[in-house]
Amino acid sequence: MANAAKTEAKASRNTVQRTLVLNAVRSLHNHPTSADVFEQVRMKHPSISRATVYRNLSVLAERGDVLRVEVPNGADRYDFRNEPHYHAKCRSCGCVVDVDMPYQTDIARGIADAHGFAVESHQIVFSGLCPACRQRG
Amino acid sequence: MANAAKTEAKASRNTVQRTLVLNAVRSLHNHPTSADVFEQVRMKHPSISRATVYRNLSVLAERGDVLRVEVPNGADRYDFRNEPHYHAKCRSCGCVVDVDMPYQTDIARGIADAHGFAVESHQIVFSGLCPACRQRG
DNA sequence: ATACATGCAAACACTTTGCAGCACA
């Protein structure tokens, strides 16, 4: 007994902090940055450190419990949805929103030459102006 | 006289440094980072500063003389090509290559709801393993 | 009991900025 067979993943503990970080991402539906998550968790648990938030966001993203959205030129965002989908980023205020567009499972088939790359995933980020920034002119 | 009509762009000078930066990007065909450009320019002009390289890369990118490729989680890359195209980034070594795939001019038409965003451009970054990293296991 | 997690601070990578002096147009 006591052999977890081929379990290659490390054991992982359920700490108060990890739970709070997960709940924060689930409750913030605006693609929070690590800083947003930190502030949110700090309300309930003032002693948490930034490092712990970063470490837990990474663990949760690896597990697939949250989705990490790597936005060019800006802090990483985290998303409570965990199916792949696309995003748009405002070039003026930097806000990020989900885009309602089917996931292009087969998009890599359109590649004629990726120089031997084994493509595993892709990401599309649209850029433009959000409604608020459009009005501000 | 002396009115340049509607020229809204600021006057811009051709300094030795700016020329060297542009030539460096044109000669380096491997999506150099600002650090790569800095090293390259430094060979000819040892007194150049990093700040000048950053400032000139921004000017040249705004002008359209070079293409800035904003890679998530990594330094910006610069590309001597200036037509839009896509890139792939190795998740192991971080290298970036051009992908030979037609530019999807109409991709934004597939968006059902972008929450009022005025989409202006898009970027696709493929992720996977480059040939060298595939072999290393 | 012990491997994993935490908090702190320092380090890190990349980029921007304030400022005094310089140089292109």
Place this chain on the structure above:
DNA sequence: TGTGCTGCAAAGTGTTTGCATGTAT
């Protein structure tokens, strides 16, 4: 001759890491 550019250093942003202590299992 004056605005734009340079070099330097310092600061800024976002993230990671070393280490001693703490805690879930």
